[in-house]
Amino acid sequence: MSRTPLIAGNWKMFKTGPEAVAAATSLAGLASDVADTDIMIAPAFLSLPLVSEAVAGSNVKLGVQNLFYENEGAYTGEVSAAMVKAAGADYAIIGHSERRQYFGETDDAVCRKVKASIDGGIIPILCIGETEVQREDGKTFSVLDKQISNGLNNFCSRDLSSLVIAYEPVWAIGTGKTATPDQVAEIHGNIRSLINKLFGNELAMSIRILYGGSVKPDNVSELMSLGDVDGALVGGASLDAETFIQIIRYDK
Ligand code: PGA
DSSP, rough: OOOOOEEEEEEETOOHHHHHHHHHHHHHHTTTTSSSSSEEOOGGGGGGGHHHHTTTSEEEEESOOOOOSSSSSOOOOOHHHHHHHHHHHEEEEEHHHHHHHHHHHOOHHHHHHHHHHHTTTOEEEEEEEEHHHHHHTOOOHHHHHHHHHHHTOOOOOOTTTTTEEEOOGGGGGSSSOOOHHHHHHHHHHHHHHHHHHHHHHHHHHHHHEEESSSSTTHHHHHTTTTTTTOEEEGGGGGSSHOOOOOTTTTTO
């Protein structure tokens, strides 16, 4: 089964509204002839409506870096799937390691956010990854298995047809260290097997599994050449349109 590659940019807490519009406009121009690869950028919530206008009609789709699992209510400071959808987002990054680490996001909350995304017509990008200590302790596979089983608890495969998984080893995020191709191939193969075990072969074959963690123009081609890598989730190197387009055109 052919899976359309997805190259996704996570802008984290960078760029004011005007800066986000400038970068997104430039990216939309540079990416105008890209075919067969899905492109997404996730600016800060505040910039979303502005950036949505800037990329309207282009190849560049929008995402958010988080959302809350309730539809509406007295949840000070939170934003719902319906709100981000109305502001132009098609994707939501869920359970990023920075949210787990700094904001105490649990697998249970992640699971509810995945559900809220799907119910709201938003494609969830479920992030998983082990820390350096967990890897050194030989716990990588058990950590990832738990993040997936708990994060996707009580779903059936039909619900998950749009789901994207992003494997991001925590020790590789923003550090300049990338997992080796052998490590990535092994983990991605393992994730696909787990999806097969939990949800069956059809979802396992169609689900897109991205790699994230210090993806750059000079390492993306090798990562994308691995059979089970269907795209990249890119932080630092997505901030500059000229750099990010080189990642998007990894096969050129
Ligand atoms: P990085 O971030 O590309 O800067 O390592 C990746 C991410 O956090 O998604």
